[in-house]
Amino acid sequence: MVVEKASTPKNGRPRAVTLDAILDAATELADDQGLDAVSFRALADRLGVSPMAIHRTTGGVDALQHALVSRIVGEVTRSVDWPEDWRGIVRLFADTLHDLLMRHPVILEAHRRASLVGPGADDVAYRVVAALRGAGLDEEAAAYAYGTLHDFVTGHVAIRLGRGDLELHHLPPERRAASVFADHHDYDRRFSFGLDLVIGGIAAAAATPASHEEQR
Amino acid sequence: MVVEKASTPKNGRPRAVTLDAILDAATELADDQGLDAVSFRALADRLGVSPMAIHRTTGGVDALQHALVSRIVGEVTRSVDWPEDWRGIVRLFADTLHDLLMRHPVILEAHRRASLVGPGADDVAYRVVAALRGAGLDEEAAAYAYGTLHDFVTGHVAIRLGRGDLELHHLPPERRAASVFADHHDYDRRFSFGLDLVIGGIAAAAATPASHEEQR
DNA sequence: ACCTGAACACCGTTCAAGT
DNA sequence: ACCTGAACACCGTTCAAGT
Numbered sequence: 001m002v003v004e005k006a007s008t009p010k011n012g013r014p015r016a017v018t019l020d021a022i023l024d025a026a027t028e029l030a031d032d033q034g035l036d037a038v039s040f041r042a043l044a045d046r047l048g049v050s051p052m053a054i055h056r057t058t059g060g061v062d063a064l065q066h067a068l069v070s071r072i073v074g075e076v077t078r079s080v081d082w083p084e085d086w087r088g089i090v091r092l093f094a095d096t097l098h099d100l101l102m103r104h105p106v107i108l109e110a111h112r113r114a115s116l117v118g119p120g121a122d123d124v125a126y127r128v129v130a131a132l133r134g135a136g137l138d139e140e141a142a143a144y145a146y147g148t149l150h151d152f153v154t155g156h157v158a159i160r161l162g163r164g165d166l167e168l169h170h171l172p173p174e175r176r177a178a179s180v181f182a183d184h185h186d187y188d189r190r191f192s193f194g195l196d197l198v199i200g201g202i203a204a205a206a207a208t209p210a211s212h213e214e215q216r
Numbered sequence: 217m218v219v220e221k222a223s224t225p226k227n228g229r230p231r232a233v234t235l236d237a238i239l240d241a242a243t244e245l246a247d248d249q250g251l252d253a254v255s256f257r258a259l260a261d262r263l264g265v266s267p268m269a270i271h272r273t274t275g276g277v278d279a280l281q282h283a284l285v286s287r288i289v290g291e292v293t294r295s296v297d298w299p300e301d302w303r304g305i306v307r308l309f310a311d312t313l314h315d316l317l318m319r320h321p322v323i324l325e326a327h328r329r330a331s332l333v334g335p336g337a338d339d340v341a342y343r344v345v346a347a348l349r350g351a352g353l354d355e356e357a358a359a360y361a362y363g364t365l366h367d368f369v370t371g372h373v374a375i376r377l378g379r380g381d382l383e384l385h386h387l388p389p390e391r392r393a394a395s396v397f398a399d400h401h402d403y404d405r406r407f408s409f410g411l412d413l414v415i416g417g418i419a420a421a422a423a424t425p426a427s428h429e430e431q432r
Numbered sequence: 433a434c435c436t437g438a439a440c441a442c443c444g445t446t447c448a449a450g451t
Numbered sequence: 452a453c454c455t456g457a458a459c460a461c462c463g464t465t466c467a468a469g470t
Contacts, residue, residue: 016454039443050455051444057453061444111378141409143400148368148410155371162327184359193357194364201417232435255462266436267463273434277463 017049019057019067026068030106035065065110072104076124087199089131093124094153094195101157108158136206145202152198160187233265235273235283242284246322251281281326288320292340303415305347309340310369310411317373324374352422361418368414376403 025046029038040051040061047054058064076096082089101107125146132142184190241262245254256267256277263270274280292312298305317323341362348358400406 040445041443052446052456053454055445111374140400144406144409145413147406148413151372151375151406151410152364152368153371154375155367155369158327158374159367159370184356190360190363190367193360194367197361197364197414197417197421199417200420201413201415204416204420205413256464257462268437268465269435271464 017047017053017057021047022054022058022064023068023071026064027072027104027106030068030109031104035106035109038064069107069110072100072107076100080124082127086131086135089128090149090199090202091195093128094149096124097150097153098157098191101154102161105161108154108161132202135202137202141205145205148198152194156187156191156194160191233263233269233273237263238270238274238280239284239287242280243288243320243322246284246325247320251322251325254280285323285326288316288323292316296340298343302347302351305344306365306415306418307411309344310365312340313366313369314373314407317370318377321377324370324377348418351418353418357421361421364414368410372403372407372410376407 022043025043026038029042029046040054043054044051054064058067080092080096083092128149129142129146132145133139137145238259241259242254245258245262256270259270260267270280274283296308296312299308344365345358345362348361349355353361
């Protein structure tokens with residue numbers, strides 16, 4: 001079986017531009033200047049081809065954004081050395097997703113148009129759900145608890161990247177001085193505290209398995 | 217003190233377009249067709265003026281988006297009848313924020329450009345933090361627990377609106393059948409479960425106040 | 433004071449023409 | 452097969468001109 005070089009199509013003439021090269025440039029541009037800066041014309045300038053070569057190779061702007069997100073999310077899966085206790089697994093998952101989103105803000109911008117799906121993301125999800133079952137949650141609770149972690153981490157990074165200050169710093173000065181938020185606006189602390197809170201909730205739910213059915 | 221009618225400037229000629237009318241049209245357009253559909257030309261067509269009248273009145277596209285978000289978020293504060301127990305207050309806050317974001321998806325699209333600040337949002341935050349202190353959290357913990365709730369609700373709605381299916385449904389068919397996620401993808405359930413989890417975590421943290429300091 | 437309309441520099445996409 | 456360049460229908464913004 002002959003593996004054909006990606007940059008050499010059948011007629012022998014070297015391809016002017018590859019999808020990988022486009023995605024590299026697009027990732028850099030998007031994380032640096034925002035998704036709006038990723039135009040076919042801007043990419044074409046960088047890569048020394050015409051805008052239409054980009055358009056044809058990517059298959060349009062929607063396909064480009066989908067490929068962009070999909071490739072980055074694939075990073076989550078790479079060579080993760082999982083700990084043994086469920087708390088460690090949950091923490092590693094949350095930290096890894098957190099770092100990935102912080103490193104590539106473009107995902108949060110594009111994730112409404114291109115879903116957050118990567119080729120290996122499923123394995124990570126399975127691993128986390130298995131850990132949650134090991135903690136004592138039943139199948140349904142483990143699946144939804146994974147969802148809670150996902151929602152929390154995503155929401156945290158979205159808000160963290162959305163603005164430099166907390167959402168309450170537009171208070172009038174006299175109230176700002178009295179605000180409990182003025183002294184507590186460290187995002188790393190906010191993230192680790194929230195993660196501890198969720199982990200504590202998981203432990204509590206595991207201790208009393210039917211608690212979420214009882215209280216109505 | 218004479219209160220001037222907003223639609224009648226000093227020279228007596230009726231104003232062709234008011235900021236409120238623009239924001240009404242923009243909210244409708246954005247929630248219906250997405251933020252990209254909100255162009256000055258589209259708004260001008262709806263309101264029967266020139267695009268430049270919109271531009272001048274709003275102060276540019278950034279100011280328009282900021283005003284849009286700010287006005288909608290102001291809804292959170294209106295006539296909330298708070299319960300007495302801290303769990304009820306936390307639930308009402310989370311549900312209210314959840315419903316607001318679901319009703320106006322434009323906020324999630326625009327919140328990177330225009331911060332999530334409303335004139336009355338601070339009062340709501342104060343109320344929730346006070347409830348969390350009542351539950352037994354110290355000042356710092358209450359402030360960050362409010363952040364956790366905010367992050368979770370925002371992230372949940374962002375993911376919920378971002379795609380109709382869960383993030384794991386692109387599995388190959390044979391694995392999809394075995395997936396724990398296939399049977400558990402109800403977003404209302406996911407939200408209420410997650411909220412219960414966070415509330416359980418808050419209760420656990422309140423029972424052992426220094427727990428987040430001990431484990432390192 | 434407020435609005436208009438032309439102009440400018442962008443954008444994604446279609447399509448006929450080149451090699 | 453792959454790329455190009457012109458054309459088309461958009462976009463926000465600037466600015467001189469109207470009333």
